[in-house]
Amino acid sequence: MPDLLTHLQHDLKNWASNAHNQGWLTERAVRSIDSTTTATPGALFDKPNRPMVVGFFGGTGVGKSTLMNRFAGEAVAKASAERPTSREITIYVHDSVSVAQLPDEFPMQRMRTKTHANNQYRSVMWIDMPDFDSVEQSNRELVAHWLPHIDVVIYVVSPDRYKDDNGWRLLLEHGTQHAWLFVINHWDRGDDRQRDDFLNMLQSAGLQNPHLFCTDCSDSQNKPRDEFETFRDTINALADQQIIEQLESRGVVQRVKQIRSVSDNLRTQFGTADLTESLNPLWLSHWQQTTGELTDSVEWKVPALASLYADQEKGLLGHLYTRIRGRQTDTDVKSDTRGGIDNLIDDTFFDRINESVDDFAQQATQHGVPIRAIQAPLDAIKPHLRDRAHSTMEMAIEQSIAVPGxxxxxxxxxxxxxxxxxxxxxxxxxxxxxxxxxxxxxxxxxxxxxxxxxxxxxxxxxxxxxxxxxxxxxxxxPSREKAAARGIRAGIVHLCEQVDQQVQGAVQQLNDHRRKHIAELDNIMAVGVRVDDDAQLPAALQRMLIQEVPDLPVAGVRATTHS
Ligand SMILES: Nc1nc2c(ncn2[C@@H]2O[C@H](COP(=O)(O)OP(=O)(O)OP(=O)(O)O)[C@@H](O)[C@H]2O)c(=O)[nH]1
Ligand SMILES: [Mg+2]
CATH class of the missing domain: 1.10.287 (Helix Hairpins)
Known part of the structure; x- marks a missing residue:
């Protein structure tokens, strides 16, 4: 299953970088794939029968390490009044469990493993993490690396810090990816209003009936309000092989969903409508205007060029006259007409065409086409527009002269x-x-x-x-000069038609690329993952799952104490 996620992410990345090269996706959009998670708790173990990975997560000083030590019955993790205390991951695991090679990004020097022979926790792997809101960046990174490998996140708060912004944001971000248990520690200082308030917060995050335990880990002998025993029993009851498998497959499904939501987002960059349908009418009306402008812009040069063609046919006397004057030969006249055509369709003429094509590219962006995607095929046709222009003009003029009047x-x-x-x-x-x-x-x-x-x-x-x-x-x-003038105008119209065809071809190509990218994406995302309905899961487990995180404003929660 983890392989499935890795392949999915890998294929999606290749696809996205290809689409990026063709201008469809921005670099940022491609990078959004990196935010998806492929790591799962199951990836930590060689064997299929694995323990449930339970991690303590919370701000500094809330008592994560103390709680884990209390489970272990010994000082496994360092717990103290020093802030922040834990700077490493402490794993507390049964000695029968073999942990596979950990991913490369895991700093081994910041991981302590303590094994035990306590059969009560044979199916649980405890992980004590540093605080997520640490002043130390490396602590936060360590938590981020480990979080995807945790089945059940124990979200620990204290009565005075349960409204912490950072922890709440993480809960909303990763809510659907894990199962959650909640603990208000330091309960020797808490009161029931805080418990109710915290419960309300959890309900607003999508947990209807969350497991919430209030624990008192102080040195006091008399702890009437401590719910540690129930907390321990709940975890032990959950550490059942079937539930672990359900958690694992649900985790994979959630990750696939996360990848799918990113891919859906990428898909929107390709638009929904057929591009030829939306862009061709746009281009045609735009080009019609430019064609008029181009024709007008060369009109004043037409008579001069047409008279050069008329000069080619002078009759016997005319030829004799020019010979005697020693002026023009036939080759001179030919090179004159060639120069005349070049003068007619000069750099300004083609600059105007290129400018119009670029304008169209800009207009196409309003139809959701990324500028880089459309600019590339349009830039590719620009050199060809000039290639055959001269011969097109000559042919049109010759054809017109051949049938004058x-x-x-x-x-x-x-x-x-x-x-x-x-x-x-x-x-x-x-x-x-x-x-x-x-x-x-x-x-x-x-x-x-x-x-x-x-x-x-x-x-x-x-x-x-x-x-x-x-x-x-x-x-x-019939006048040869008039025929030449008509041919010149027809040549300009032919040139404009050629541009029109080339641009329409580019739009067609763009649309083909778009369809190809979408088809490839659909193909990649057509992974068959069996989705177990969460409603089928045991009731105790259902209470720990967030189906969908509501769109809550994180800023509404203050990182201050509850009064
Ligand atoms: N009064 C009281 N003190 C507690 C309780 N739980 C933990 N403490 C104390 O609070 C301090 C912090 O506990 P830690 O377990 O180190 O807290 P932590 O969450 O691991 O902190 P970091 O490792 O910095 O993230 C320690 O001195 C504990 O003895 C509790 O329920 N009541
Ligand atoms: Mg600690």
Whole structure:
């Protein structure tokens, strides 16, 4: 069983550090796992049949060591008026019991073991601890190390110090982890009001009918109000093998519950809703705005770049002209357009995109996504946004130039192209027909004659048949510059779509990670621990258990004396 707790804690820690590396958990959240306890009393022993571990716990001078000595019937632990007296753990155990190797953090030099042969206490291992509220830090640490190894904590107070803040806080913190017995020692100085008051306090902490003993360990011979005998009988009655096993398994269940409550807390860091559902609409409205801004920001550069593309097509005369002027070659024009694209989608353009992506990451934190978790996948896409931007723009422009104008314009232009040679050909055909006809008629009729008028009109007809469609063909040609401008705008839209896709991909990846972490956590926490209902336990034991500690303000209890 203790192995189960160690593995559980170990798996949970590995899982948490992985989630931390991916930005889901803070360092502090990962450290919260360390606050869970895996130690159990059973871990102290080699054999399954072990004694019940009973520990005296309380402030300095309340009489813990004196009580233990009284049980032992000899001075096992050092008890005196010096404060604090005990600086070490004193174990009083039957010599038939073998205590296993103690955990490394246990300072052996601060542990004294006294064995005995008293069969009355064969099934009890007594532990006297230093005071928990000691001025000495090491005393407090020693108590903290040992506490998880104790089945039954005997919470000792004195009539003047039962409202101690520190002890009460510990009781509330560890309440469900142990079984509790309560002793008001120094009862030679106590009165029943204090007993009732203390009982009320215990009830408010979740103990309905606690075992509370008032003991008088003074040197006085006459102790009519001393309940030590009943106290001893109760402990001996509890030290039964079956109860010890019940206590052990309950202890494990409580520790699993504690680990589970920490893991539940860690789980809340991953949110409850599907991230794609909450983040995608957020991103889309955010990006729509940025797309508008980006398009507006480059609009003024579009005509200049479009005219560079228009320059690429100058026709024969244009080329001749530029050659003669020795100005531009085709390669010059190409490098001009390349530079033009770079100028259009420059550093400022991409900085604006990155800034918008970062803004979105910030907004996502309002949906419960840790900033580190979302920032990492978004940062990863940033370099790729720039990678293919240039070729995307070029392709969009080339595509637009390839189909300039509207479909109607293109059809008309193509028809004019046909007319450019069909009409002159028809004119030539008609003129040719007239010439051949006159020539044929000339064989019989010498008067058949084509005047110079015919020559002039034929020339004019053929000229016009060529000129008119040709001029219209040139004039109605769809503008390459306009097509380039349209392509540039389409390219910007493509770039924005690429960013959109990449960010949505990152959100999807984030959501997949989230689901994976949650599934792994559920898998780790699906440990099968049989939970015995505390109501099934013997009545005497039930009286010692706290099911759930109510949310009590510790500050309400003062570390002062009761008046
Ligand atoms: N009058 C009276 N004195 C007691 C009683 N119990 C213990 N004492 C005395 O109180 C003093 C402190 O007792 P300890 O047993 O050393 O107290 P402790 O709780 O072990 O103290 P630390 O080891 O410092 O944590 C000793 O001098 C005891 O003799 C009691 O019931 N009545
Ligand atoms: Mg002591």
């Amino acid at each position: 509207t479909a109607m314009q293109r059809r008309l232009h193509r028809a004019l192209g046909w007319l450019c040679w069909l009409l002159p050909l028809a004119a030539v055909g008609w003129v040719g027909f007239r010439i051949v006809n006159v020539f044929r008629l000339g064989a019989n009729d010498p008067a058949a004659y084509l005047s110079s008028n015919f020559a002039i009109h034929s020339g004019l007809l053929m000229g016009l048949a060529w000129l008119v469609p040709t001029i219209l063909f040139i004039k109605l040609k």
